[in-house]
Amino acid sequence: MTGSIVGRVLSKSGSPLSGVKVSCEGGDTLTLPDGTYRLEHLEPKIYVVEVAIQGFETQRKKVAVKDEEGVVADFHMNDAVGTGVIHGHVLDKLRGKPISHGTVTLILPLINKYASVNSEGHYEFRNLAPGEYKLYFSTQHYEEEMMTTTLRDGEVKILNISCRPSNRVEPPWG
Numbered sequence: 210m211t212g213s214i215v216g217r218v219l220s221k222s223g224s225p226l227s228g229v230k231v232s233c234e235g236g237d238t239l240t241l242p243d244g245t246y247r248l249e250h251l252e253p254k255i256y257v258v259e260v261a262i263q264g265f266e267t268q269r270k271k272v273a274v275k276d277e278e279g280v281v282a283d284f285h286m287n288d289a290v291g292t293g294v295i296h297g298h299v300l301d302k303l304r305g306k307p308i309s310h311g312t313v314t315l316i317l318p319l320i321n322k323y324a325s326v327n328s329e330g331h332y333e334f335r336n337l338a339p340g341e342y343k344l345y346f347s348t349q350h351y352e353e354e355m356m357t358t359t360l361r362d363g364e365v366k367i368l369n370i371s372c373r374p375s376n377r378v379e380p381p382w383g
Contacts, residue, residue, distance in 0.1 A: 210276035291338035302371040311348025
């Protein structure tokens with residue numbers, strides 16, 4: 210006889226989180242678009258269920274599974290907050306001068322973060338938890354650039370992005 214653990218993974222505001230890894234000693238799964246998950250065919254005993262995804266604090270709960278019984282374990286995830294910083298300048302690769310417009314996107318599994326490039330070409334992301342991050346820069350008249358970096362706890366990392374001017378002609382409607 211086996212049991213199961215079922216539940217939902219939600220953001221702090223109550224929105225369902227899709228594609229989040231939920232695991233325990235008996236296996237793992239990913240949440241569906243509505244935030245639900247199901248761990249099945251578990252022997253009766255106490256399990257530690259862990260929910261982890263970049264951008265949120267990892268959570269763990271002890272859950273007791275009994276024969277042929279579904280146990281509900283819902284998780285409300287808090288944003289991961291750290292002391293790390295990624296900042297730098299966006300530069301024209303040919304002239305070495307700052308690009309004073311555009312957006313740098315910090316790509317995360319569920320909710321991206323955005324930083325506008327100021328008039329000096331500077332961007333900044335603060336309060337980042339340790340982990341691997343992808344940065345993507347996009348603006349008119351320049352080729353898009355992507356970088357990957359790993360940030361340690363409390364680290365301040367300077368990442369300057371050099372972009373090559375684009376030869377393509379943008380239609381007036383975008």
